[in-house]
Amino acid sequence: xxxxxxxxxxxxxxxxxxxxxxxxxxxxxxxxxxxxxxxxxxxxxxxxxxxxxxxxxxxxxxxxxxxxxxxxxxxxxxxxxxxxxxxxxxxxxxxxxxxxxxxxxxxxxxxxxxxxxxxxxxxxxxxxxxxxxxxxxxxxxxxxxxxxxxxxxxxxxxxxxxxxxxxxxxxxxxxxxxxxxxxxxxxxxxxxxxxxxxxxxxxxxxxxxxxxxxxxxxxxxxxxxxxxxxxxxxxxxxxxxxxxxxxxxxxxxxxxxxxxxxxxxxxxxxxxxxxxxxxxxxxxxxxxxxxxxxxxxxxxxxxxx
Amino acid sequence: xxxxxxxxxxxxxxxxxxxxxxxxxxxxxxxxxxxxxxxxxxxxxxxxxxxxxxxxxxxxxxxxxxxxxxxxxxxxxxxxxxxxxxxxxxxxxxxxxxxxxxxxxxxxxxxxxxxxxxxxxxxxxxxxxxxxxxxxxxxxxxxxxxxxxxxxxxxxxxxxxxxxxxxxxxxxxxxxxxxxxxxxxxxxxxxxxxxxxxxxxxxxxxxxx
Numbered sequence: 001x002x003x004x005x006x007x008x009x010x011x012x013x014x015x016x017x018x019x020x021x022x023x024x025x026x027x028x029x030x031x032x033x034x035x036x037x038x039x040x041x042x043x044x045x046x047x048x049x050x051x052x053x054x055x056x057x058x059x060x061x062x063x064x065x066x067x068x069x070x071x072x073x074x075x076x077x078x079x080x081x082x083x084x085x086x087x088x089x090x091x092x093x094x095x096x097x098x099x100x101x102x103x104x105x106x107x108x109x110x111x112x113x114x115x116x117x118x119x120x121x122x123x124x125x126x127x128x129x130x131x132x133x134x135x136x137x138x139x140x141x142x143x144x145x146x147x148x149x150x151x152x153x154x155x156x157x158x159x160x161x162x163x164x165x166x167x168x169x170x171x172x173x174x175x176x177x178x179x180x181x182x183x184x185x186x187x188x189x190x191x192x193x194x195x196x197x198x199x200x201x202x203x204x205x206x207x208x209x210x211x212x213x214x215x216x217x218x219x220x221x222x223x224x225x226x227x228x229x230x231x232x233x234x235x236x237x238x239x240x241x242x243x244x245x246x247x248x249x250x251x252x253x254x255x256x257x258x259x260x261x262x263x264x265x266x267x268x269x270x271x272x273x274x275x276x277x278x279x280x281x282x283x284x285x286x287x288x289x290x291x292x293x294x295x296x297x298x299x300x301x302x303x304x305x
Numbered sequence: 306x307x308x309x310x311x312x313x314x315x316x317x318x319x320x321x322x323x324x325x326x327x328x329x330x331x332x333x334x335x336x337x338x339x340x341x342x343x344x345x346x347x348x349x350x351x352x353x354x355x356x357x358x359x360x361x362x363x364x365x366x367x368x369x370x371x372x373x374x375x376x377x378x379x380x381x382x383x384x385x386x387x388x389x390x391x392x393x394x395x396x397x398x399x400x401x402x403x404x405x406x407x408x409x410x411x412x413x414x415x416x417x418x419x420x421x422x423x424x425x426x427x428x429x430x431x432x433x434x435x436x437x438x439x440x441x442x443x444x445x446x447x448x449x450x451x452x453x454x455x456x457x458x459x460x461x462x463x464x465x466x467x468x469x470x471x472x473x474x475x476x477x478x479x480x481x482x483x484x485x486x487x488x489x490x491x492x493x494x495x496x497x498x499x500x501x502x503x504x505x506x507x508x509x510x511x512x513x514x
Contacts, residue, residue, distance in 0.1 A: 095319065151327050151346035155413065156335060181346055203319025206326045207353060209345040 070215060074222035083226070084117035087219040094208050097200035098177060101216050101223075103191035104140040106132070114191055115223045124175045138165035143184035143194035149213055151181045181209070183216045188296055190224050236279040238297050245272040250289045250303040307362045307431040309438070309505040312355040317506060321361045323347070325373040331413040352377055352384065352407070358439075360431045360503070362424070371415065372424045375408040376432065379445070383407075385479060389447050392479035394467040402442040406432055409452070422455060426496030429459045433492055434503040436484035443481055450476040460491035 070090060077083045084101075091099050098121070100107070103114035108129040110116045118125065127133075134140065138161050142150060150157050152169070161169070172178065177198050185193040195216035204212075238246065241262075248258035248269075255269040262269070273285060280291040292298045310318045326347035333339040333348055341348055358376040363369060377383040379399035384407055386397045409428060411421050432444055445466070448456050451474055457463050461482040469478035482488070493499070 148343070149345045151330075153324075153327055154346055155331055183345075199320075199323070202316075203323060205315070205319050206323045206347050206349060207355070209323075209347060213345055 095204035
């Protein structure tokens with residue numbers, strides 16, 4: 001029976017605990033059978049095995065709606081690779097063939113804090129990297145400018161493209177990455193990111209696309225947390241006064257003007273800004289403003305002209 | 306041809322359904338500025354579910370979609386009772402033999418004027434064919450000032466359920482039409498349709514074949 005969930009019992013009504021337990025066992029099996037690739041790159045040697053496992057062998061877990069066990073397993077993952085495998089299983093089960101849930105970086109030369117959960121054809125990744133497409137990819141650009149997912153066939157997306165960006169999309173289509181959607185991901189203190197999903201030959205039920213949206217956002221967040229933990233030095237918080245001064249600097253005020261607004265001396269403002277720069281370990285006031293924005297110490301809405 | 310897509314066979318029509326929801330976004334949100342949501346780049350509302358029946362015009366499951374419409378059983382949540390009850394003088398018709406038709410959507414690139422009217426004629430014929438197949442006796446729908454006169458003279462026996470309300474193009478009226486063999490013949494005659502234009506690929510049948 002594959003009646004798209006019609007009349008089937010939602011997972012949460014057939015024993016959620018049991019459901020999660022079974023899913024955990026499945027997941028443990030994957031982890032035991034999986035040998036991490038040398039070099040730690042997360043590029044998909046096991047992806048095909050996962051795909052055949054879910055489509056032909058038939059998943060043991062009958063899923064009829066959003067799988068809340070997914071969140072729990074992501075939270076417990078100790079390696080990004082675990083999250084990547086689980087994520088790929090879920091989206092392949094929905095009918096997607098390729099997926100890239102990743103920071104907007106060169107996937108083959110990713111900085112350590114970048115999330116790279118990519119299951120794309122290797123040849124395409126090499127081409128993408130060699131051509132430095134990460135800088136021009138129209139999908140990345142659109143994802144940075146909006147919060148909601150977009151379909152690659154959406155006339156609004158296509159009409160905003162420049163010629164060299166059309167070339168990128170056409171080349172991608174030629175290697176089987178032609179039909180799908182991109183889910184922008186905006187997380188605090190993270191590199192710009194998105195999840196692109198390629199629709200497979202049997203299609204994807206449009207009513208299940210929102211499941212993929214949820215999986216992507218959650219998988220990215222879990223991976224980001226995992227990667228950020230060892231990298232981030234303990235954050236030095238700005239004092240209230242430093243925060244106020246940086247915010248006024250960001251609004252274009254001089255030290256003197258900021259002093260007048262706050263009722264303190266120009267000199268005190270100057271020192272507060274210096275202290276903020278020292279805490280962030282940056283050399284200029286501009287960089288201090290950018291760091292404060294990125295950390296969420298000050299809010300873009302309060303300082304944007 | 307127009308495919309009848311139900312819970313039973315929708316797994317064969319994922320591509321066409323996806324394209325239909327994309328087109329609905331392009332037409333109703335981008336073009337007509339209806340206040341609807343498209344959270345995944347697809348216009349999907351509360352009433353889209355596997356239990357809805359979709360009519361999708363395409364030459365095959367993967368061929369370009371040229372138009373679509375949605376039919377909702379009135380035994381479940383539907384718009385005329387939930388949202389547009391004020392357009393009806395009496396209680397909106399509902400029950401096991403009543404469907405509600407919504408979201409008539411020509412492909413965004415369909416030429417305006419005659420081609421779109423011809424599509425409307427084909428969709429109405431398809432609604433009647435599907436209705437006959439499923440034992441439906443009556444179809445209700447809400448039409449704006451542009452659509453209402455076309456729907457009234459499409460050949461089926463249609464009547465207003467209440468006075469039109471609102472202004473300009475968004476002057477809305479609730480209508481009901483009877484589904485019967487005589488009406489279907491008239492709709493076909495008026496639209497130059499020589500025979501059945503719908504296909505209902507039963508899920509089980511397709512697997513058995």
